[in-house]
Amino acid sequence: MNAVEIENVHKSFRGHRGKGGMVYAVKGVSLSIPSGGVYGLIGPNGSGKSTIMKMLVGLLSPHEGSCRVFGRPTTDTANRRAIGFLPENPYFYKFLTGEETLRFYGRLCGLGGRALRERVGELLELVGLKDAAGRRLSGYSKGMLQRIGLAQALVQDPQLLVLDEPTAGVDPIGSRIIRDMILELKQRGLTIFLCSHLLEQVQEVCDRVGILYQGCLIAEGTVDELTRDAHTRQVTLRDPSPALLEQMRALAGEAWVSSSPGRLSLESVFISGIRTRAEQDKAGHPCN
Ligand SMILES: Nc1ncnc2c1ncn2[C@@H]1O[C@H](COP(=O)(O)OP(=O)(O)O)[C@@H](O)[C@H]1O
């Protein structure tokens, strides 16, 4: 059984006051996620990503079509326990500490006593906020807030995690931490549905990706399927001599397209640079 089944879902909103008309936010989207799969929805702002997620968690109902989670319609309250949700702009009580926040959400989910204490401890460990557990959220960075949001979504031990832009506004290192957490949760067998407009992030964690544009799913597939160019093939050579390159060019003739140095992503240069520097700092090298 698929964890998520979205079938021909439509959703529209009434237009702004005075302007009349309707905003067609989602137009006939169908997608499914197998149990344990990680699905990424990408699309520009306003393409309907958040609307689909809200329909899936039962905060909005579709005008047409159906959403089912573990075989149950999203109106079934049994789904509340099965789904963990990190909304797009989560609101937290800033005067609570990280630990108090998780205890609060845990109580809302019916946990108490030792089970709650243990769960909160586990989650703080998982999201790397053990040291900041006693600090108020008003002093947390954006990345820390998103991590507390992630922990909140996991408090009742859900089987499906729905993450609306989990790394929005978080710097590259914070984003990587969140990404690694998502990968860890995938390892543990959770089904994950996330959306983002940061394409690289989706590429790294998702098994399947859907591209949403103006409420329509315009492409869908594995990252490999979507990014494959059927007309070219890349060959990577280690330290090739100019003579070897010349020979290859001659051999390829008309089929030769280009040759250029291999490239690292700017992100990997950034992260490895910072990591090396941090290690040097730890070892007590002076800043130069
Ligand atoms: N509650 C609402 N009332 C009116 N229009 C809305 C509402 N929620 C979303 N929309 C509109 O629906 C479209 C899709 O929005 P949304 O799902 O938030 O997109 P995304 O998450 O991809 O940025 C946008 O045009 C947005 O303005």
Ligand SMILES: [Mg+2]
């Ligand atoms: Mg959104």
